[in-house]
Amino acid sequence: MRVLVAEDHRVLARTIATGLRRQAMAVDLAVSGDEAERMCLLTEYDVLVLDRDLPVMTGDEVCRRLRELTDPPRILMLTAAGEITDKVYGLTTLGADDYLAKPFDFAELVARIRTLGRRVPKSPPAALRHEGITLDRARHEVSVEGRPLELTPKEFAVLRLLMEAQGVAVPHDELVRTLWDENLDPRTSVVRAVVSRLRRKLGDPGLITADKGQGYRLCD
Known part of the structure; x- marks a missing residue:
């Protein structure tokens, strides 16, 4: 599975990437919204782990723009904005596929990414x-x-x-x-x-x- 982590907190981004690679995922990093969008246009990612508070272009705008693609990556918003209203807005208005608030448990993050990666139109036999x-x-x-x-x-x-x-x-x-x-x-x-x-x-x-x-x- 190929994953893009869009997170401007570099230490957290590297920590997440290291952990996901240990789970046999191929992980790339983006530190700004415009970089995340550009990388998604150039590479076919299965899942995008997206912070909402990114420089240059916010994660909200990245999510909106990627949703206009024919085959966008599955988007997991990983953000400090953890109120119920924030989650509802991210999932309904912005169109994210999943939403996880910081601080988070890494095992849960892995499980959510794997679940998103399995969501294909016609799932092959397990x-x-x-x-x-x-x-x-x-x-x-x-x-x-x-x-x-x-x-x-x-x-x-x-x-x-x-x-x-x-x-x-x-x-x-x-x-x-x-x-x-x-x-x-x-x-x-x-x-x-x-x-x-x-x-x-x-x-x-x-x-x-x-x-x-x-x-x-x-x-x-």
Whole structure:
């Protein structure tokens, strides 16, 4: 899942980004409203975590403008304005998809972002299956021949993307763009390292193949 955090309090923004990345989300940061709007026009984000009190362009205006797009990101307003009237205004008048007041519990923020990320017009089945592997997207659980498998959040995200591709090669650049943030050097070996660990945990080194010039895919 790709998330943009629009927050001008830099320490808080970095803290949120670090926590979300540990949950296998690709996170970019914007420190002003105009920057947030520009980044949303250039990149397809699943969720925008939006502070209402942003410089240059307020979060309220960003929300209004993004709602004019054909396929805007889901917008979670994260703000100190926590009165009921503020929440109603944000959800109804501005058109935000969710609203969370500061201070907040980080586990709740993660849960709300994941819920927004699952809100698509036609939800695919929660469970994916391939060669004895079952991946439950809703519960974030993986099993091999019925045996539970412990994966890191990033390993889970890579396996999910490969299983969703149904045997079609997923390019290295797409893995980087979807599961990591814009600061990761696409030439890095971090993707290969995650795939290597995933192969070992699945117990079949040949299950994930690297097609030269094409990317990674699951073999039958």
